[in-house]
Amino acid sequence: MKASLDALEFERLKKLLSRYVSTGDAKLLLETVAPSTNLSELEAEHSLVAEAMAYLRVQRVPFREVPELASAVEKLAIAGSRLEIEEIEGIQVFLGQIEGLRVRWKEEIEAYPNLARKAARLPDLRDLAKRLGQAVHDGEVDERYSPELARIRRAIETARSRVTNKLESMLRSPEYANQLQDQVVTVRNGRFVIPVRTDQKRSLEGIIHGTSSSGATVFMEPLVVLELNNELVHLHEAEFQEVVRILAELTDLIQHSAPQLRSGRELHSEIELVFAKARFGREFDCGRPSFSTRSLLSLVKARHPLLEDNLRGEGRSISPVSLDLDATRRILVISGPNAGGKTVVLKTVGLLAMMAQSGIPIPADEATLPIFDQILADIGDQQSITNHLSTFSAHVLSIKSMLESATPESLILLDEIGSSTEPGEGAALGKAVLERFRQIGCLAIATTHYNRLKVYAETTKDVSNAAMEFNEQTLEPTYRLIHGLAGASSGLKIAERLQMPIAVLREATGFLDSGEADVALYVDELRRRVTDLEAEKAGLEAQRKDFESRKEKELAALQAQQKEEIARTERRIQQIAKEMADRAAKELESVQDESLKKKYQRKLEAVTAQATSQIRREKEKVSGQPPRPEPVKSERAPVEVGARVHVESLGVTGSVISLHAGEAEVLVGNIRLRRPLSDLEVTEKPVLKLPAGVHLNISSAEPASNEINLLGCTVDEAISRTDKFLDEAFLAQLPQVRIVHGTGTGALRNAIAELLKGHPHVVRFEFASQNQGGRGVTIATLRD
Numbered sequence: 001m002k003a004s005l006d007a008l009e010f011e012r013l014k015k016l017l018s019r020y021v022s023t024g025d026a027k028l029l030l031e032t033v034a035p036s037t038n039l040s041e042l043e044a045e046h047s048l049v050a051e052a053m054a055y056l057r058v059q060r061v062p063f064r065e066v067p068e069l070a071s072a073v074e075k076l077a078i079a080g081s082r083l084e085i086e087e088i089e090g091i092q093v094f095l096g097q098i099e100g101l102r103v104r105w106k107e108e109i110e111a112y113p114n115l116a117r118k119a120a121r122l123p124d125l126r127d128l129a130k131r132l133g134q135a136v137h138d139g140e141v142d143e144r145y146s147p148e149l150a151r152i153r154r155a156i157e158t159a160r161s162r163v164t165n166k167l168e169s170m171l172r173s174p175e176y177a178n179q180l181q182d183q184v185v186t187v188r189n190g191r192f193v194i195p196v197r198t199d200q201k202r203s204l205e206g207i208i209h210g211t212s213s214s215g216a217t218v219f220m221e222p223l224v225v226l227e228l229n230n231e232l233v234h235l236h237e238a239e240f241q242e243v244v245r246i247l248a249e250l251t252d253l254i255q256h257s258a259p260q261l262r263s264g265r266e267l268h269s270e271i272e273l274v275f276a277k278a279r280f281g282r283e284f285d286c287g288r289p290s291f292s293t294r295s296l297l298s299l300v301k302a303r304h305p306l307l308e309d310n311l312r313g314e315g316r317s318i319s320p321v322s323l324d325l326d327a328t329r330r331i332l333v334i335s336g337p338n339a340g341g342k343t344v345v346l347k348t349v350g351l352l353a354m355m356a357q358s359g360i361p362i363p364a365d366e367a368t369l370p371i372f373d374q375i376l377a378d379i380g381d382q383q384s385i386t387n388h389l390s391t392f393s394a395h396v397l398s399i400k401s402m403l404e405s406a407t408p409e410s411l412i413l414l415d416e417i418g419s420s421t422e423p424g425e426g427a428a429l430g431k432a433v434l435e436r437f438r439q440i441g442c443l444a445i446a447t448t449h450y451n452r453l454k455v456y457a458e459t460t461k462d463v464s465n466a467a468m469e470f471n472e473q474t475l476e477p478t479y480r481l482i483h484g485l486a487g488a489s490s491g492l493k494i495a496e497r498l499q500m501p502i503a504v505l506r507e508a509t510g511f512l513d514s515g516e517a518d519v520a521l522y523v524d525e526l527r528r529r530v531t532d533l534e535a536e537k538a539g540l541e542a543q544r545k546d547f548e549s550r551k552e553k554e555l556a557a558l559q560a561q562q563k564e565e566i567a568r569t570e571r572r573i574q575q576i577a578k579e580m581a582d583r584a585a586k587e588l589e590s591v592q593d594e595s596l597k598k599k600y601q602r603k604l605e606a607v608t609a610q611a612t613s614q615i616r617r618e619k620e621k622v623s624g625q626p627p628r629p630e631p632v633k634s635e636r637a638p639v640e641v642g643a644r645v646h647v648e649s650l651g652v653t654g655s656v657i658s659l660h661a662g663e664a665e666v667l668v669g670n671i672r673l674r675r676p677l678s679d680l681e682v683t684e685k686p687v688l689k690l691p692a693g694v695h696l697n698i699s700s701a702e703p704a705s706n707e708i709n710l711l712g713c714t715v716d717e718a719i720s721r722t723d724k725f726l727d728e729a730f731l732a733q734l735p736q737v738r739i740v741h742g743t744g745t746g747a748l749r750n751a752i753a754e755l756l757k758g759h760p761h762v763v764r765f766e767f768a769s770q771n772q773g774g775r776g777v778t779i780a781t782l783r784d
Helices: 002-007 010-020 023-030 039-056 066-076 087-106 112-121 126-134 146-174 196-203 223-254 257-281 305-313 343-356 391-407 422-440 451-459 491-497 500-513 514-590 596-623 715-731 745-758
Strands: 186-188 191-197 204-213 217-222 299-300 321-325 329-335 366-369 374-378 409-416 443-448 462-469 476-483 645-646 652-660 663-668 670-674 680-684 707-709 736-738 760-767 777-782
Touching: 002 010, 002 343, 002 374, 002 476, 010 023, 010 257, 010 305, 023 196, 039 112, 039 126, 039 257, 066 087, 066 223, 066 257, 087 112, 087 126, 087 223, 112 257, 126 223, 146 223, 186 217, 191 196, 191 204, 191 223, 196 217, 196 680, 217 223, 217 462, 217 476, 223 257, 299 343, 299 745, 305 343, 321 329, 321 343, 321 443, 321 476, 329 343, 329 451, 343 366, 343 374, 343 409, 343 443, 343 596, 374 391, 391 409, 391 422, 409 422, 422 451, 422 462, 443 451, 451 462, 645 663, 652 670, 707 715, 715 736, 715 745, 715 777, 745 760, 745 777
Parallel strands: 329 443, 329 462, 374 409, 409 443, 707 736
Antiparallel strands: 186 191, 191 217, 204 217, 299 321, 299 366, 462 476, 645 652, 645 680, 652 663, 663 670, 736 777, 760 777
């Protein structure tokens, strides 16, 4: 599979990913990344990367190289070794990094469960970090860690003070003024000395430890400070030995935690690699791929990341590609002009499949891929002078190897199949190879210029054509892949654009085989028709969106006007009711007779209730809402035929059409349900009670249509509409229905096929005949 990895530039992709990696450990781990066939591991990795991409939208996760870490870990593997202060500080930095990751998602486990679980596996080395922090910081051992070290350093300060005081007194003394070059105390060979003029060195007793670069000065240790300097040297040696002892002690301490340290290092690099993939995914607008179990390969607006990266550097954008393969279309033959993007399509599919099986997000709007056991590619010129192989021979050997190892779970990618030899024989060989791959049952994509292969793809089951679009006006490719259509190579047109002499072009046209010319004209005509249909479809879609937009604006304006009318009416009625209530209250105060007063009070309450009811009815009248039924008393009303009931367990409302022992048959829309009486609550009593033995049979006044048009729908909308349509058609007892989904990228067609496979109302389904819509229409036969 290495040749395919090279052909599909997988190593170049990993080099691109390395931009997002900071540490050497993670870079080493990146080198081991390769396609896997373990579905559970791939799902887990993609879940981690998806969470990391989401987390990066709100927070950064820094990863920093610790240069001393590698040497420290290597030393720990050697018995008796001792870490230096810089190496221990490197381990301290690394312990801080893994502790930061270990607790980062503790409080956000619901939002990032996979990252939290991954980070929780990092070792808890806080005690070790605390101990190291107490002992070493700022490049030296802290004297507070060791009483002996503190004592030695105090003695050093005392001895240093004594020797420097003695030397400074000599520098200030007039007795030595003529002998000294400068009044400064310095250090040579670890001993304190003073600068003496070279011509006066014999006048002062002492030991010379060096000479200046000019030779005018010697650095002399006077005999009077010899013992003081000796004492200071001995103290420094004692300090060094104590530091060595402490470093050995700390090394042993770290050695005890070496397994956890190695584990933390591995997990840290794994998490860094996850975030490297996530940063790549965000920069290249990638998404998580879905893995299919039914040989479905579907890419929507997919982009080749390496090509996109190059084009970005040039300030240009990439043209995305969409394609699909499935159990009914395993072989795709792509044709079209040279430099039209055919090879890019092959490389895009192959590289994205490898990325998906390596836990790397996919630069595509949608991506559904099988788990391939092998991704085999024959792309590019494989001529080998060393092995005495021609281009054709190299291709043949490569294809031979593919035929020997391919399985139904393999993906085969063939660039310019059968080329580099006589066209008739090349086309025949290409057809035989594709037929063999079809019999094996693997998915395969091949590019070609041969008309015979285009005809083979058009007339063979499980094989389909696709064309790279070519702009007739500019005579340039658009890099858009069109399914269901063979592409023209347009060699003579391109030669004409490149100003080949007219006489040569005319003579070349005369040399064309008539059959080949007819096929080329047929292909050209088909392509023009498809282009016209695509343009018409785009125009209709624009009109539909414009209509929907206008409709929504008009509806919003109408609703706003309706709300204002309701509010105005309510204010008017409330004002009238208030005025009536005020007048009635004043008149009531003037009544002296208590019995008459109570009678008047009851009448006032009745009028108020009537006014409130009138307000509600007026509001319902203005809003266009039907009056709500009076609520049923808390004591349940008996269930009768014709009553409106609420099915409590299902949360739906319907009409009772028949009663049986302890049960009722309820019509909800066009669906009949049989539910126990205890599950029903009467919301409206029947207007007319039917005589015993007489039952209502309610059904649609009009039979369901036998066709549904899904053009322009999203996949989710199409599935929902089709499911409801099948229920209605089944209730209407229609024998067959037509589902119009179009060809497009095939994503909509595949989604409908998945729905029909397991639908309870469907006996079988198939594509319509060519004159009835072909692959753009599915005919479904329903159960009796």
